[in-house]
Amino acid sequence: MRESAHKTVVMVLFNDMLMLDVTGPMDVFSISNRLLPEHQHYRLLTVSEHQTLVRSSCGLKVQADMTLKDLPAGTDLLLVPGGPGAYGVAHPGLTAWLPTAVKGARRFGAICTGAFLLGDAGLLDGYRCTTHWNYVERLAQRNPGSRVETEQIYVIDRNLITSGGITAGIDMALAVVAEDHGKDIALEVAKVLLVVMKRQGGQTPYGPLLAAVPRDDTAIARVQAYIVDHIEEPFTVQRMAELAAMSTRNFARAFQREVNLTPMQYVLNARIDHSRKLLEGSDLPLKVIACRCGFGSARHMRKAFSERIGLTPNQYRQQFGGD
Incomplete structure (x- = not known):
């Protein structure tokens, strides 16, 4: 009997998360399952602080599979999405839970501004990371112990993987699939999603090089x-x-x-x-x-x-x- 090689991917849910931060990476793993033998499928789970409907920033509601305390052992990849609820609202229960959960996971990461929650939990210190181009300076100010990269679509540093804004979570998930199952599988998934495997220019083309010009009299x-x-x-x-x-x-x-x-x-x-x-x-x-x-x-x-x-x-x- 062939030994199972399932990898469990866990996505954390909270109010005011960006829906695409959740569904983009999860669809990458789901589509990968169509191309992989059954024993290599990703097992996809969602968790939230309270097992109630979670309202995303666009108004769509999602029911988590389980609460934080019910997270099973053996998580391969723990992911935190971004959104207004990640950088503008305190989540003391979630940030208290994250360090223990990360210790039990082989890899962990964040999509977009989900990096702020990892930072609030003290999980970015000593790591290279990134976030949406519009928030890199704010993330660096809040987490002086980390090195925030400004241009990359995603950054992998040992067991931490973080991505730039929103759709960059798809790029990040494709990189995970390529690492787990090879570039050919990841490329086929990218074709299904009508995206490229590697974007040109990183995040730099998407944001201005200069902040708004001050109009004072200095x-x-x-x-x-x-x-x-x-x-x-x-x-x-x-x-x-x-x-x-x-x-x-x-x-x-x-x-x-x-x-x-x-x-x-x-x-x-x-x-x-x-x-x-x-x-x-x-x-x-x-x-x-x-x-x-x-x-x-x-x-x-x-x-x-x-x-x-x-x-x-x-x-x-x-x-x-x-x-």
Whole structure:
């Protein structure tokens, strides 16, 4: 008789979770079961603090299979989804339970902002991890003992696996299937789901490189606003210092201290962000966009774009542009 090789995947449920964070990875494992021999199937379970209907952020309700205290031994992968309920609400019962549950699991992880719950439970210290691009800075501030990666779609560090925003949970689950059963099975699952096995560019193409420009009357803020409003112009550190009415040396130090970027890094990111808007919303030729964004040439824009975003301008337009 063949020995069973079932792997138990447990998804934690709580109010205001993102439904796609739950169903995306779980469907990856479910579809894998269609392609695997029965003795290698994933066993899929859901748990919640109280075995009542759990309301997701979109309003759909889910009935968990069991309560936290009834979790059986032998969990292979314990996952926590994200959503407003993960980073905006305290879950003392869940975060008290998680460390013990993780000790009994071979692997554990989080989809999207579910990483905040792992952090609240003290489970990110000493690990590399990631979350949705819009929340990486907040996660890093709340968990100084971890190393939050900003660009990866998912991060695997020993027995912890975390993913970027929402649909990145599918990428993460495909990586788990590839590790468990080989790339060929994972590729077939990806084809069924109409997704690629490996996205180009990580999370970087999805979010702006710069935060909203402050519009106050400080010297550094005035320079930031001027750069964004006159992005087609050439800039040097000396010229920016003159705009701030400061010496070049003092300006460069003050700018990096306040913005966490050098002045020229800020200019480059501003140029790239503006070019992305034009690529998304217009059919202007690349040389025109390069000129309007201050790159000087399409070749220079392509080089900067590829190095910073991980895509060429044409690839970015194909992925994010309109019809």
